[in-house]
Amino acid sequence: MSLLSVRNLDVGYPIGGGLLRKSTLLPIVRDVSFDLEAGKTLGIVGESGCGKSTLGRAVLQLIPPSAGQVLWEGTDLASLPPEELRKRRSDMQIIFQDPVAALDPRMTLGRIISRPLAIFEPGLGRAELHNRAVSALEQVGLSADFAARYPHELSGGQAQRVGIARAIIGKPKLIICDEPVSALDVSIQAQVVNLLMDLQDQMGLALVFISHNLAIVRHISHNILVMCLGRTVELANRDAFYARPAHPYAQALKDAVPEPDPVVERARLGTSLPGEIPSVLHPPPGCVFATRCPLAQARCHEERPALRPLNDGRLAACHFAEG
Amino acid sequence: MRRFRQNKLAMAGLVVLLAIVLACFFGPFLFPFTGEDADFMAIALPVDLWSAHPFGTDNFGRDLLVRTLEGGQVSLAIGFVGAFTAGVIGVLYGAVAGFLGGRIDGLMMRVVEILYGFPYVILVILLSMLFGGGNIALFAAIVFTLWLTPAVIVRAQAQALAKREFIEAARAGGMRTGQIILTHIVPNTLSVVIVYGSLLVPEVILSESFLSFLGIGIKEPQASWGNLIQAGTAAMSTDLRLLLLPGGLLATVLFCLNFIADGLRDAFDPNER
Amino acid sequence: MKDSLLDVRDLSVHFKLPEGEMTAVDRVSFTVGQGEVLGIVGESGSGKSQILYALMGLLASNGRAEGQAMLGGDDLLAMAPTALDRVRGAEMAMIFQDPMTSLNPYQRVGEQLAEGLIVHGGLGRKAAWAEAVRMLDRVRIPDAANRARRYPHEFSGGMRQRVMIAMALLVKPKLLLADEPTTALDVTVQAQVIDLMAELARESGTSMVFVTHDLGVVARICDRVAVLYGGRIMEEAPAPILFASPRHPYSQGLLHTTPRMAAPLTARLETIPGTPRSGGAMLPGCSFAPRCTVKIAACEITQPPLVTITPNQRAACHLLEGAA
Numbered sequence: 001m002s003l004l005s006v007r008n009l010d011v012g013y014p015i016g017g018g019l020l021r022k023s024t025l026l027p028i029v030r031d032v033s034f035d036l037e038a039g040k041t042l043g044i045v046g047e048s049g050c051g052k053s054t055l056g057r058a059v060l061q062l063i064p065p066s067a068g069q070v071l072w073e074g075t076d077l078a079s080l081p082p083e084e085l086r087k088r089r090s091d092m093q094i095i096f097q098d099p100v101a102a103l104d105p106r107m108t109l110g111r112i113i114s115r116p117l118a119i120f121e122p123g124l125g126r127a128e129l130h131n132r133a134v135s136a137l138e139q140v141g142l143s144a145d146f147a148a149r150y151p152h153e154l155s156g157g158q159a160q161r162v163g164i165a166r167a168i169i170g171k172p173k174l175i176i177c178d179e180p181v182s183a184l185d186v187s188i189q190a191q192v193v194n195l196l197m198d199l200q201d202q203m204g205l206a207l208v209f210i211s212h213n214l215a216i217v218r219h220i221s222h223n224i225l226v227m228c229l230g231r232t233v234e235l236a237n238r239d240a241f242y243a244r245p246a247h248p249y250a251q252a253l254k255d256a257v258p259e260p261d262p263v264v265e266r267a268r269l270g271t272s273l274p275g276e277i278p279s280v281l282h283p284p285p286g287c288v289f290a291t292r293c294p295l296a297q298a299r300c301h302e303e304r305p306a307l308r309p310l311n312d313g314r315l316a317a318c319h320f321a322e323g
Numbered sequence: 324m325r326r327f328r329q330n331k332l333a334m335a336g337l338v339v340l341l342a343i344v345l346a347c348f349f350g351p352f353l354f355p356f357t358g359e360d361a362d363f364m365a366i367a368l369p370v371d372l373w374s375a376h377p378f379g380t381d382n383f384g385r386d387l388l389v390r391t392l393e394g395g396q397v398s399l400a401i402g403f404v405g406a407f408t409a410g411v412i413g414v415l416y417g418a419v420a421g422f423l424g425g426r427i428d429g430l431m432m433r434v435v436e437i438l439y440g441f442p443y444v445i446l447v448i449l450l451s452m453l454f455g456g457g458n459i460a461l462f463a464a465i466v467f468t469l470w471l472t473p474a475v476i477v478r479a480q481a482q483a484l485a486k487r488e489f490i491e492a493a494r495a496g497g498m499r500t501g502q503i504i505l506t507h508i509v510p511n512t513l514s515v516v517i518v519y520g521s522l523l524v525p526e527v528i529l530s531e532s533f534l535s536f537l538g539i540g541i542k543e544p545q546a547s548w549g550n551l552i553q554a555g556t557a558a559m560s561t562d563l564r565l566l567l568l569p570g571g572l573l574a575t576v577l578f579c580l581n582f583i584a585d586g587l588r589d590a591f592d593p594n595e596r
Numbered sequence: 597m598k599d600s601l602l603d604v605r606d607l608s609v610h611f612k613l614p615e616g617e618m619t620a621v622d623r624v625s626f627t628v629g630q631g632e633v634l635g636i637v638g639e640s641g642s643g644k645s646q647i648l649y650a651l652m653g654l655l656a657s658n659g660r661a662e663g664q665a666m667l668g669g670d671d672l673l674a675m676a677p678t679a680l681d682r683v684r685g686a687e688m689a690m691i692f693q694d695p696m697t698s699l700n701p702y703q704r705v706g707e708q709l710a711e712g713l714i715v716h717g718g719l720g721r722k723a724a725w726a727e728a729v730r731m732l733d734r735v736r737i738p739d740a741a742n743r744a745r746r747y748p749h750e751f752s753g754g755m756r757q758r759v760m761i762a763m764a765l766l767v768k769p770k771l772l773l774a775d776e777p778t779t780a781l782d783v784t785v786q787a788q789v790i791d792l793m794a795e796l797a798r799e800s801g802t803s804m805v806f807v808t809h810d811l812g813v814v815a816r817i818c819d820r821v822a823v824l825y826g827g828r829i830m831e832e833a834p835a836p837i838l839f840a841s842p843r844h845p846y847s848q849g850l851l852h853t854t855p856r857m858a859a860p861l862t863a864r865l866e867t868i869p870g871t872p873r874s875g876g877a878m879l880p881g882c883s884f885a886p887r888c889t890v891k892i893a894a895c896e897i898t899q900p901p902l903v904t905i906t907p908n909q910r911a912a913c914h915l916l917e918g919a920a
Contacts, residue, residue: 047782047783047784047785048753048782057491060495062491062494062495086497086499089495089496089497090497092495093495093496094491094492094495096488096491096492097488098488101487101488101489102488102489102491102492103489104489104493104507104511105511106510106511106513112489115493115496115498115506116496116497119496119497119498120496120497155871155872155874156640157871158871163492166492166496170496185639185640185809185872186639186809186810186811186850186853186854187639187849187850187853187867187868187872188871188872189853190853190855190865190866190867190868191867193865194864194865194867197864198864212782212783213783214783214857215854215855215856215857216855218855218857218861219855219861219865242857252784253783253784254857255787256783256784256786256787257783257812257857258786258787258790258810258811258812258813258815258816259812259815259856259857259858260811260812260814260815260839260851260854260856261815261839261856262815262816262835262836262839263836264815264858265812265815265816266815266816268787268816269791269794269816269817270791270794270795271791272784272787272788272790272791273784273787273788274736274788276752276754276755276785277752277754277782277784277785279752292784
C-alpha cells in the first residue's frame, strides 16, 4: 500500500454562480492518478493552466475534489468527516510559491511556526511551543533570534525557510511544495532545494514538488508527472524521462528551458514551439497538445489519446509514443 | 505603543482628551450644585471666572459649566460605548461574511443593503420606539444604524485576506474556520478598523447631538452636548456662550480623536516597525 | 569607444530613504555597440533594473542618478525632461517585466500602438493604425487586423508581451531597453518571445540592453554580458567567453548554481552561501566579499577595480589583478 495514492482525480472550479443561480464546474484537473511512497519525490511539471497547483491543493483537500479518490495510507480523505480529516492534517503540509505572503504579517515568526503545533498537540505550554519553534528554525538553518522577527523583515529565501519550518514542526509525512523556489533568486534556489533534500533524508519525507522549471525538478525528483490542461501527458521515472521524454509536449518543455550554454542556445534560436497555450475555458477536442504539436495529425485533433503504458513501464498519452 | 508615544500630535490629542474626560466625570464634584439645580436668583449670569458660576448660567439659573460637563458624561459615554459596540458587531459580521463568501456572504450583505436603504432618522425613531423609548433605547437605535459601515469595510478586507496564502497555510495546519477568523482575519483588519473606529466615536456623538437637536434625543432636563448645542443655537443671537462652551468642547474632542486615530494607525502598521 | 551607440560612464543611482541615502548602483560603466545585445545579469539587490530606469529617466521621486550616459551625442542623464521625452519613444524604448500591467486596460490595443506613431512619427490616424496592424502581424499575433480592436485583457501573457515589443519597435528605436521581459511568462512562450526579439533586433539593427537574472536567456540572445552584484559590475565579457571561462568568483558561482539539463546529477546542488545584498550601506571592499569563498584580506578593505584581463574580458577581483 502506497503512502499516497491518487486515483482518477477530477477537480473543478465553480464559476458563474450567484444567490439564485447554481454555478457550473470548470474542470481544472481531469483524471489524474499517481502513487507516492515515503522518502520519495514526485515532480509535477507543466505551464499555466495545467492545473498542477490545484492538484497539489486538492490532495490536501484544501480544494474539494469533484471526483476520484485521494487515498492516504489506504483511506480516502474525501470520505472522512471533517474532524477525522483535521486529525490527519498533521501528516501533510504545504509550502507556497510566495514565501512572504504565506506568513501572517501581524505575527512573530516564532508564533507563525508554532501555530500548527498548538493545534495538533493542544497540551503544550508556551515555553514548549517556543522551544519546538526554535528547533524547527535551527533545522532549516536559521538562528534562534529569528523567532522574534516579523515577516516583512525577511528576504525571500529566509521567508521560505520559515515556511518550511512551519511545515515540518508537526513531523509530517508528506509536504506539497507548490513552486517553492520560483520566486527566489538563483543563488538561493539551490540552497532551498538542498534543504528540502536534506530534510527528506533526515525525516523520510514524501515530497510533491510542483514547478515549471524542468532543470530544478530533475535534481530533487524520483518520478516526473507532466501535465497539460488538467490531464497527465506523461508519468515516468526521472532518469528515463530526462534521457528521452516520450511525449512531444514533454520534449517541447525540455527544449524550451534555457540552458546557460551559448553554443546550445544559439543553435536553438528560432526553433521555439509556435502557438499559444489553449485556454482552460475552451479546451480543444482531442489531444490537449494537438494545436501545437509538431507531430500532430488528423487523428490527434479528434481522438484524445489514452494514458497508456509504454515498453519501459512509463505512462504517456500520445497516439505515436513508441511502445 | 512606543511609536504612538513618539507621535507628538497623537499624544497631545490623548492628553487633552483625557483631561476633558476627567473634567466631565469628576469636575462636577468640585461644585456645590448640579447642572439641574435651578437658581432663580442667578438667571442668565455672564461669564465671570472668579464667581461661583465661572461660565455663567442659563435661562433657568443652572450653572453652564457644570451642565456642560454633565452633558459631556452622557455624550462621551454614548460615544465611546456606542462606537465600541457598533464596531465589534460590524467587524465580526463583516469578517464572517467576507471570509465565508458565497451564498452566506450574499445573504448577509443583502441584509446590510436593505438596512442602508432606510432613512436614518426614521430607523432611529422606529427602533427607539421598539426598544421602549428612553436613553437605552436611543443608544441601541444609534448602534444599530452605525454597525453597517464597519461591516462593509471589514468584509472587503476579509475577502481579500481570505485569498492569501497564509490563510491556506492555516487551514492546512488544521485550524477551524472560527479560529481562523478570530486569529488571522480580524487582527489583520485592525489598522483599518482602528482608524474607522475612532471616527465612529465622533459620529455617534454627532448622531446623538443631531437627534437631540431634532428633539428626539436626550430629553431635558438631562443635559447632553447635543441638546445643549441645540439650546445654544436657538439663543445664538443673544448669548453666544451658551453655544460656544459645549460646541467648543465637542469640536476639541473630535480633533483629539482624529489625531489619536492617525497615531494608532501608524503605530499598528507592522511594516513600519 | 567610437562606434558605440550607448556609452555609460560612472553611472550611480542613489535613493533617499528615511534612514539615510542608499546606493543602488555604484559607478557602473559599459558601452553598447550598434546592433549589439548587451545582457546585464544580476539577482535582487544588484541594481540592474535601476540602471535602465535611470537611462529612461524613470527613477522614483526619491531617486537620483549621477554620471554620464551618452546616446548619440546627448547625455541622457543631463537632459531636461522635455528633451528626454523626444528621445524616449523615438530613439530609445523600453519593455517592462509585467505584461499584465504595462498596457492600458481601457484602451484598445491597436490604439495604444498607434499612439506612439501619431505622437512621435507624425502620422495620421489611418496611417498609424495600418502600421500598428502590420506590426502586430510582424510579432506573430494571429488575425492581427481584428485583434487590434480588442482590449488587453483579451490577450494572453505571451501575446501581451509581444504587443509590448511591437509598441517598442514600432518607432524604430536605435536602442531597446528590456527589463526582465520574459520572467513572468511560461517557458515555451518565453522561448518564442526571445526568438522574436532576437529576430527583430537583427532585422532592424536595434541595439539592446537586456536585463535578466536568467543565465539561460542570456546565453540565447546576448552578445556580451555584464555580471552585476551589489550595484557594481563584477565581470564583463562576450557571452561565449563568460560561459566558457568565467573568471570572477561570483560569475563562477552563478554558473555552477544554475542547474543544467545535460550535466551529470550530483547529490546536492552547488550553492553560493549567504543571501544577496538588500539595501544597507555600500561596503568599503568588494560587494561580493561577504559571500565569497575564496576571499583574501584585501577583499574586505578595498574595492577591486574593474581591470582588463584579456582584450575582451574585464573583471573586478583582487585575486585576478595579477593576471591583468
